[in-house]
Amino acid sequence: MCFSQSLFKQATQPVPKVVNVFAAHEMHLKKLHRARRNSINNHNDKQLNAALYELGIAHRENKHSIDSAVYYFRQSLRLATSRKDHDKMGFSHYQIGDIYFNSGNFDSTIFYYLKTQTDFKHINPYMYAHSYSYIGDLYFTFEAYKSALNYYRKSLALKQRISAKEANIPFAYWCIAEAHYSLSNQDSALYYYRLSSSVATTTRNIPYYGNEGIAQIKINQHQYDSALIYLKPIPKWYFEANVPKWIADMGLLYMEVYAHKKDGRNFNYWREITRKNAFSTFLPEQRRKYYKCVSGYFYQLHRVDSAYHYLKLENQEWNTITRLKARSNIDALIEAYNSLKQRSELLYLNSALKENQLDKRAINLENERLSYQNNLFSILVTAAIVVLLLLLAIIGLIYRQKQKTKQKTVLLQQANRDITEKMKQLNEKEFRIREMQMASEHLFAILDEQLRIKECNDSFVQTMPYPVSVNSSFELTLGTNHFPGLNDLIRSAQPYESKTFRCRWDDDQFLAIDFSIINLTEDLTVKGYVLEGKNVTEQLASQVMETNLLIHELNEKEQQIFQVNKEAALSNLQLDLSRQTLHELSIKLENNLPKEARMQELRNLVQQGIQSDKYWDNFMRHFDIAHQQFFKKLKHHHPDLTINEEKHCAFLKIKLSNKEVSVILGVAPDTVKKARQRLKKKLHLQIADSLKHYIESF
Known part of the structure; x- marks a missing residue:
């Protein structure tokens, strides 16, 4: 039983009788109202401030009394301001800003977050460091990931100055990892996710703090089983915390994994959990991702109408997010707040200067006050005109953006239809090609990423020297010890690159096959290697036979040439020997001359034979030709x-x-x-x- 099924089984168990949650909440509210009345009667402002803050928390947890929560937080803020209680002021500012953030009012959010930062600057180091994370989250929502990363790093630098248990440093590392992931820095994101888990294990005894981010990276790498291992310990912790955003993000990861694994039961289970949490509060980004994941799942099942329906919902959610972002400019708001803070400090210094020099410069100060009022009035008029022009420009931009969005929607719909049609055509072509390859006389097989045989034709089964079966190793099919290093050669091929190699067997009978393999591991329809082979046994055998015949003929001719050269050399040498013999004969004839005239003629003939050196020259010439x-x-x-x-x-x-x-x-x-x-x-x-x-x- 998988982990999600065990959770489903736990959820379907009979629930024991518990106290009515609504009644308990009403009792808690009555208790807080009673404490507020007692504080008013006793004129205890500190207890009244605490009671008002707790009332805001209680109404906010109810989720149906958000306006009441804002009212009580404002009352607590007003009382804390009168008491100059900066700690309570900071928490009240944060609660109001967080409520506006969850409702999509980003202008008010950044104002109250900056107020929170100012309140905690000198009294609460942890909350002051954490306020940078709040502003970073706001930039993250606006997809300004580099600005968000800068604020997260500032938060981490401030948290590292205080104790590890109080600082919640794992959360700072996790925020930095999220920013790196959104900037497509996968290696940096994986490093900070693991670092957050390591620090959380040491300081908070939570060993799986960064597992959600690591699982997302594993999903991007198509390692779905590994992603499920990292996700396994998270649901129990998230369900206990009961934070809708966390549960929605976790559910989206489970949906993506089971969509790729085509596990419909678990996909629908996590789809229901994700939908419930993503729509329970203001989470537009999670809703958009939910629609996108469901659309992709239905498209994978060829349910085009359902996929198109959820695609339209995704576009609507995207338009909502775009409108919310278009209404806010965080950088301009932060700059305006800083200028307002500087102006208030200048006014405070001016008022102190006026009090110290009131007697000496009363008339001059009155004139300056009047001129200041005039200048202020002119500045306000100018600012009003500028604001009006900005509003008109923003309205024009919004209208233009709406028109562009409509055009993009039409183009997107047309593109989706074209893509659907092309996918059908490609699938039909691929099916026809696969049939032709399976029926071909040449060898054909498809290997998975582990080089196991997924499919093969009859020619492949009949030709291979070893038994062939589906899911058997290609290396075992060729023979384990015949071709070492062949798997490394195949895996060295880059995506869509082909490799060629020849396999020969000389065991029982001679066999030779020329193989060509293509790396299609990144092709979603194949996800493996396509192998084609041609039996070249007869061709090689005929070549070997012809080569042997040529070698035999060459050896015979070389032997004949050697014999002829040897005989020629001997013949020439014998001729030379004959000349020497004639020379000796001539000497003897000179000593015996019985018949003078006849002997003279014979001697002349012998001298002609002796003086002829052409025989040795001929021998040398023929010998040089024969012996290079x-x-x-x-x-x-x-x-x-x-x-x-x-x-x-x-x-x-x-x-x-x-x-x-x-x-x-x-x-x-x-x-x-x-x-x-x-x-x-x-x-x-x-x-x-x-x-x-x-x-x-x-």
Whole structure:
């Protein structure tokens, strides 16, 4: 059972027999009247003043005798003024000002509040500090939140100079938090609400003093369950205090929470409590908020006629507040009061000066008095003309404001109709789009803010490798250990921003899906994430197969090229060896010349073969083409290499062993080994360095 239902159950319990409240009130009034008569008979002005003040309090609590309450407070004020009892004068001024505040007479309210401040300035530090809160409340009513904040801070500064239990500092912090909240300073408001609760817990044993404000901030952040937790301890305290404004503000918060939670029973329960308290006294702002909340609730239920009815009532209440504010100018009234106070002080000083110098300047003072009267008369006439002009200007402004209000009302009605029609069209479009997405071959799902699956189509269920069910975690659907950090990637998306990612599974069978997710947590119709996916398994498999075939073909071609290069190198080297053989043959022929002419011809042919170096040049050219300019790079780093040393470098590049080189050159393997050692020294390599790796680096 929720908290509001338990309150409803308590309210419906049978009430025990109690004394008639009206009869008790009448008995109390008779007792006070008797005390007043006794004080008059005994000529005890102090007791008479107290009796008159208590009569005003009693009539004010009756709520049907407000005029009588004002009458008795004025009588108490008059008697306290004659006795110069500033304490009682201050309380009487405050009571009259508070009555005018609750009745909407703000001009009289600010006058009596300023009088209260003057009376308490030197005799009651707490009430003097508290009077700044009263003026701040008046500015707050006029939506002058910065001015209200300044008065609340002055009140707090004065209260901090007196003891904590007497000062009611939690109330000062709460007022500052309200001003910050109205100025949209959410962080500052939350700080002062919590500070008021902390101080109230310490000084007054009330741990939930600022809970109402914290709950309002939680509602603005759409944390409705958290708001209900903060609101839970408040009703008992507010119902015991029986202050209509407090109960109305609390009821508005409950209405807003249950309207968003679509809890009709609890909404109607708090709606009745709020209506009863908001209309029991002069609370126009609470009435306007009540109409606005009920209108929004009915609009949410698609009861457009009821919503429009309460919207009209809200506009009427707003016009009433606007008219009340238009009739008052707090800053001008405060300035006029201060100037009047300064003038009275000047008159007092002038009268003292006249009494001290009466004998010496009697004639001059009489002339000054006459001139002062003339100047005063001219000032009064001028002031009357200015006031008349101001009244005419105010009447013109009020008339113009009425015309603007009528125009705004017509425009607002038209805008409401347009908005209703557009909402219907958008809902229809969204429904059609949702149907198309659910029937699509591509994967489609909607996730809530905790990344749990709210809806999905058949393609999503059939394609995913793990079982899919509503309210199951998206991470579990993909596999807990397959994609770490995926939730952080999704939550990093800003509102209305999309993120793309690919998921692959290689466990039992290969599967790959390209996902695209959009953050729609701030969309009132979705409040989550929209997920779309495309199965790219076949596409990736074909790409992998094509890549493997290309790699295989490249390896085969590389092997063929290497073999061809090796054979070409060997062929060229064998040709070179043939030239050496021919050279030896030529030497032998020179030593044996049996037939002079024939031998000379043979020797010429051999010399032609010996002198032809084009075979080695061809070998170098083909070798550079096959091995990326090997000889060019080698000669750049080591230009002093001989042809024989270049040959050994070529043998190392094509990875020929000592035995294979010895067969080609027709020498012993040890000779090849020694030639390579000499080559390593000439290349300036260390003993630990590898000649083979060094040559392969070119």
